[in-house]
Amino acid sequence: MRFVSGLIxxxxxxxxxxxxxxxxxxxxGRLFGALRIGPxxxxxxxxxxxxxPYTRAFLARSGQLQLGRSEGMRFIASTDSGGTPLRxxxxxxxxxxxxxxxxxxxxxxxxxxxxxxxxDRRPFIDSVTIPRHPDGRLTIRAGPGAxxxxxxxxxxxxxxxxxxxxxxxxxxxxxxxxxDALPVIYPEGCQ
Amino acid sequence: MTRYILWxxxxxxxxAIVHLVVILVVPLLAERNVWAKVSAMDALEKxxxxxxxxxxxxxxxxxxxxxxxxxxxxxxxxxxxxLEGELPASFWSIAVxxxxxxxxxxxxxxxxxxxxxxxxxxxxAQTRLLAEQQLQIEEGLLIxxxxxxxxxxxxxxxxxxxxxAARYRASLSALTCRVVR
Numbered sequence: 001m002r003f004v005s006g007l008i009x010x011x012x013x014x015x016x017x018x019x020x021x022x023x024x025x026x027x028x029g030r031l032f033g034a035l036r037i038g039p040x041x042x043x044x045x046x047x048x049x050x051x052x053p054y055t056r057a058f059l060a061r062s063g064q065l066q067l068g069r070s071e072g073m074r075f076i077a078s079t080d081s082g083g084t085p086l087r088x089x090x091x092x093x094x095x096x097x098x099x100x101x102x103x104x105x106x107x108x109x110x111x112x113x114x115x116x117x118x119x120d121r122r123p124f125i126d127s128v129t130i131p132r133h134p135d136g137r138l139t140i141r142a143g144p145g146a147x148x149x150x151x152x153x154x155x156x157x158x159x160x161x162x163x164x165x166x167x168x169x170x171x172x173x174x175x176x177x178x179x180d181a182l183p184v185i186y187p188e189g190c191q
Numbered sequence: 192m193t194r195y196i197l198w199x200x201x202x203x204x205x206x207a208i209v210h211l212v213v214i215l216v217v218p219l220l221a222e223r224n225v226w227a228k229v230s231a232m233d234a235l236e237k238x239x240x241x242x243x244x245x246x247x248x249x250x251x252x253x254x255x256x257x258x259x260x261x262x263x264x265x266x267x268x269x270x271x272x273x274l275e276g277e278l279p280a281s282f283w284s285i286a287v288x289x290x291x292x293x294x295x296x297x298x299x300x301x302x303x304x305x306x307x308x309x310x311x312x313x314x315x316a317q318t319r320l321l322a323e324q325q326l327q328i329e330e331g332l333l334i335x336x337x338x339x340x341x342x343x344x345x346x347x348x349x350x351x352x353x354x355x356a357a358r359y360r361a362s363l364s365a366l367t368c369r370v371v372r
Contacts, residue, residue, distance in 0.1 A: 006198040013202025018209025025214065049295045049338075053214050059292040060218035063225045064253040065345060068297020071284040074255075102282050102299075103349055105257035113253045117246030124257045128351055165255050167282055167349070168299045 025054055026061050037182050039083075040075040040164065047071070064113075072101065072167035076109075078159070080185040086162065088116065088154040090190035091143030094162070096183030097136055102168035103127045108142060108154050109161045116160055118153040125150055138183070144191060218291055226290040228252065229343045234264045238346075238366045243356075259359055261346045263368035265312065268340040272312035276366035279359055280306055282349040287312060287335055287342055295342070296335040303331070308366060310344070312337055344368065 035042045046055050047069040059066065067074050079085050080092060088108075098104050107124035108116035117123025125140055130150050132138050142152040142162065154160060162185070218224075228251060232239045241260040244250035254260060265272040274285070278300070285308070286297040303309075310333045313321060318336045328334065348363055350356040 002194065006194055009195060010198040010202035010205065013199050014205035014209055017203055017206025018213065021206070021210045022213035022217075025210075026217065047294055047297065049289075049293055051293050056291060056293065057214045057217040060221035060224045062253070063221075063223050063228055063251060063292070065225060065286075065288075066292070066294060068284070068286040068294040070297040070302075071286060071299060071347065102301075105255055107256055109250075109253075113250045114248060115244045115246050115250055115256045117256075119246070122256075122353065123244075123246040124255070126257050126351075163255070165257075167284065168301065 026058055039077040039079050039081050039185050040182050042073050042075045072169055075164040077162045080187050085159045088156045088158055088160055089144055091188040093186045093188055094140040094183045097181040099169050099181050101166045104166045106164050109163050116154050118155055125152055225292040229264055234262050236369050238263045238368050259348045261363040264343040266340050267314050270370050270372040271317050273371050274310040274344055274368050276308050277306045278362050284347045286345045289339055290341050295337055314340055
């Protein structure tokens, strides 16, 4: 009897650990190889042919089209700079600079990959249309209600992510550009 | 009590093995992978546009809504693949994917000769033949070696302004994608 109960316990632990860790690794995205800068995370290895087994499994399961290493890099922030998850009903100030690149875009993304936005308005901000401060900094506000300046609409409720895609960046070419220059995300209150 | 701890330790060890097996097997069993989605499109040896993601709608490829996209699927067993044409003087990039969704090659307009797109995709045997015969390579031709015969090519194009999107989309549609037999 003790053998049977021990066996059941062992199998339970094995299934819980085995499938639980796999689900976490594949659901959260790639556990390994992440490049983290403040609230932003990127997976540089995903854009090469030398991907680790976790990234390979994540790509196979998600069916996402990754950015190639030469094309650029995609950073995802699921929290503000204080570590609190981003929520659609809250307003955030995204402030700072971006790495040297031909262009970049910023958009809000739901956990199911759907783009977040409002009708009759582009659901993204890019490097062409955004005004910058005299020192080169940019300020964007993300939130459910319209605000003056550069506004990224996040209607609805629930958690979301900010996706910053930097195209044709020279950060991998050793030309002096660095990835330290990513904007910070400040919370400004919730509805 | 000691016996139960041993069972738990054994369970943890077995769980680690289960975890590794799952991670290695998922790419083989995934049905909704990127290759399946691209295969469902009418993009075999021709360029097909991928609709730009719209707010609130599913975005199964997880694409950036700021860019325009075209895809072309090829089987290069019978001859090398070629992607040719011209794109507007804006940022564009090309990525060659293998069926597992990993990228075997990527480049941008900076590597191109002006606005022209001229990409040749060869499997290892074709690349070897190319080297052995020491053929004259056309200027501006980007040579890509693919480890396998099944591939697809994704072109990203940045319209910059919404007003230019229709014209840029037409430029993507005008690209030719074929197998040189």
